[in-house]
Amino acid sequence: MPLHRWVWADAQRRARKLLRFAETEADGGRHLSRAAELTRDASLRRLYLRHAEDEMRHAELFRRRGRELLASRGRVFEANWLAPGERGLDDLEVGSESDESLLAFLHLSEKAAAGRFAVYRDVLGGDPQTRAMFARILEDEEFHMSYTRKQLARLAPRRQGLRLWTARAARLWRTYLRVATALAAVLGTLMLALQYFLLLPPFALLAKRAARREPEGFSRARAAPPLKSQY
Numbered sequence: 016m017p018l019h020r021w022v023w024a025d026a027q028r029r030a031r032k033l034l035r036f037a038e039t040e041a042d043g044g045r046h047l048s049r050a051a052e053l054t055r056d057a058s059l060r061r062l063y064l065r066h067a068e069d070e071m072r073h074a075e076l077f078r079r080r081g082r083e084l085l086a087s088r089g090r091v092f093e094a095n096w097l098a099p100g101e102r103g104l105d106d107l108e109v110g111s112e113s114d115e116s117l118l119a120f121l122h123l124s125e126k127a128a129a130g131r132f133a134v135y136r137d138v139l140g141g142d143p144q145t146r147a148m149f150a151r152i153l154e155d156e157e158f159h160m161s162y163t164r165k166q167l168a169r170l171a172p173r174r175q176g177l178r179l180w181t182a183r184a185a186r187l188w189r190t191y192l193r194v195a196t197a198l199a200a201v202l203g204t205l206m207l208a209l210q211y212f213l214l215l216p217p218f219a220l221l222a223k224r225a226a227r228r229e230p231e232g233f234s235r236a237r238a239a240p241p242l243k244s245q246y
Contacts, residue, residue: 020138026084029145033081037074044070050109050117056170059114062162066121069155076148084145115171119182122163129156 023029047067051060109117136149167175 019134023135023138026087030081030084033077033084037077037081040070040074040077044074046109053110054114056114059166062166066159069159073152073155076152080145080148115167115174115178116182118163118167118170119178122160122167123179123182123186125156125159125163129153129160132156
């Protein structure tokens with residue numbers, strides 16, 4: 016909790032996080048709209064569409080509040096870091112998932128999001144507007160958790176536990192890959208920095224010493240070989 020208080024204490028950092036949340040929510044809304052197109056279950060289609068509308072509304076709430084916070088700090092809004100590529104539903108391939116696996120994944124995602132949003136709401140005592148926004152979004156998240164669990168139980172009454180376990184393992188694997196990629200990037204940057212500061216200076220020194228031994232000016236051309244042989 017103290018770490019979250021520190022993260023959300025700065026208004027500019029808070030605004031950037033809200034704008035990132037807006038992009039993620041909008042991406043999730045697009046994935047859910049695609050899921051509604053693909054499913055053959057009429058009930059799920061209606062629920063997916065409602066879920067998608069909620070995600071797009073959340074994106075607008077996050078975006079609006081983030082811009083308000085940036086404007087209050089006297090900064091110019093720049094969207095260059097809100098580029099495509101933000102994760103939506105953890106880069107889930109909706110077209111390759113069944114309704115059961117998608118519901119399991121959505122349930123776990125919404126549960127994790129609700130837990131984080133509840134923490135953010137609790138630490139934002141100094142920003143009642145943002146706190147009220149998170150409280151409003153949490154009401155939708157509770158509905159999302161409820162409907163995904165009920166629909167999963169309807170479609171897979173005997174396999175719902177297995178579906179949830181598989182979805183949880185997939186989320187853990189994606190998290191591992193993201194951490195490993197970030198760690199590899201940090202280690203690669205560190206190794207390049209070490210090479211630059213430790214290996215390049217000796218080579219540069221040797222190059223300077225070799226340059227001092229070279230005579231100044233143009234070098235005398237070699238004498239032409241005698242023309243007594245074809246060689």
